[in-house]
Amino acid sequence: MGDPVRITGLRATALALSLGLPALAGCGGGGEAFDRPIEAGSPAGGSAGDPARPMTGPPLRFLPVTAVAPGACADGAGYTLRTSSDTTCLTTTEEDGMRVTRLVTAKSGLDPVNTQGGWKVEIELADRDATAFAELTRELATRTPPTNQLAIVRGDRALSAPAVPSAITGGKLEITGSFDRSEAEGLARDLGGA
Template identity: 40%
Template sequence: MNDSTEHPLHDALHAHVRESGSDTAGAHLVGLADGALRVARRRQWLARAGVGVVAAAVVATAWVAVADGTTSRAHVVQPATGDGTGKATPVSLLPVTSSVERACTQGSDGYTVRATATHPAFCVHTDRAKGMADVRVTAAKAGKSTVDGTWQVEVTLSPADRTRFAALTGSIAGAPVPRNEFAIVIDGKLWGNPSVTSSITGGRFEIVGAYVGDLSSATAHDLAHRLNPR
């Protein structure tokens, strides 16, 4: 087949459109046929050039033809993320009630933070009833700290959750350590327990990991992607 030869799918769909006489559905089918022809020609060119066709592992694009009068569009298929429902992963912001330097006992409702070469393991307990459970944020962005260059995820809350967050942080700001901390819990895992000295009214906070420097570029970007609205 040379570049001027039509693809069999292209010919069949154009013939079907001519026979049916449907302007609405026909436009979408013709678009699909033309898209298929472009892909076939691109693959032929790559084969001649010795490049070959490589399947994209991260993002695949498919053309979707809709025969109900809606506009044909490109659909981007992303890797499976979030909670399996297609929605962004929620985050819980919970006031800390205690923190001890040992792993949580089996069956307890605490969150264990693993030991590292420089830090011992510790167990954090929270008060879920007084916290903000399963919040879906309005934005999450991965980036490097301007202070120490470590990776972090900056999270922005909705106006309603911003008010709740200001009240939560204001209520624990004057408490002694560790009750002046709030736990950031995502998918049942503790991602940080920052302390506060006053109410946080801007509706933003940063996730740096249980220990500063925990996040890499990959984990920060993955977490931001999971938290962001779809």
């Protein structure tokens, strides 16, 4: 596995808070999920005045992970996360998760913090979703591994499953790690970006 995946919230200094988040490979170009950070930091694609747009296609959900096992899931037993290095079965709790109703943006770009030319994915949630996401990550941050992981699911596919070390407020997230350009662009698309 590469660098840990982290989820963080936006800070005025644009320094990221470390949260573990893996990104998915094999689903339309996503990257290796368990090895990339998600960080809250910079806006995910525009100014605060950007209008949120309704989600189209399969729903995007953030679901608490209750168990992690090697290999693919049996039918209906969870969500299979496929990365370039392994396949993992994630068991989640749907009732404690959330569904994203409006997404401001999801886009990829160069990661200025990664000195080796890595890429990142920035996400911005609409206000209502940002509030629910803050509550969800606040709860997950108090749990021990693997129950502190957050499965990012689009339709019936797991895109990523980062660990959540602290609450993420403000609705602006940044996923960083060792993405190459195609992985970052693929993950942004899978998340609902243009």
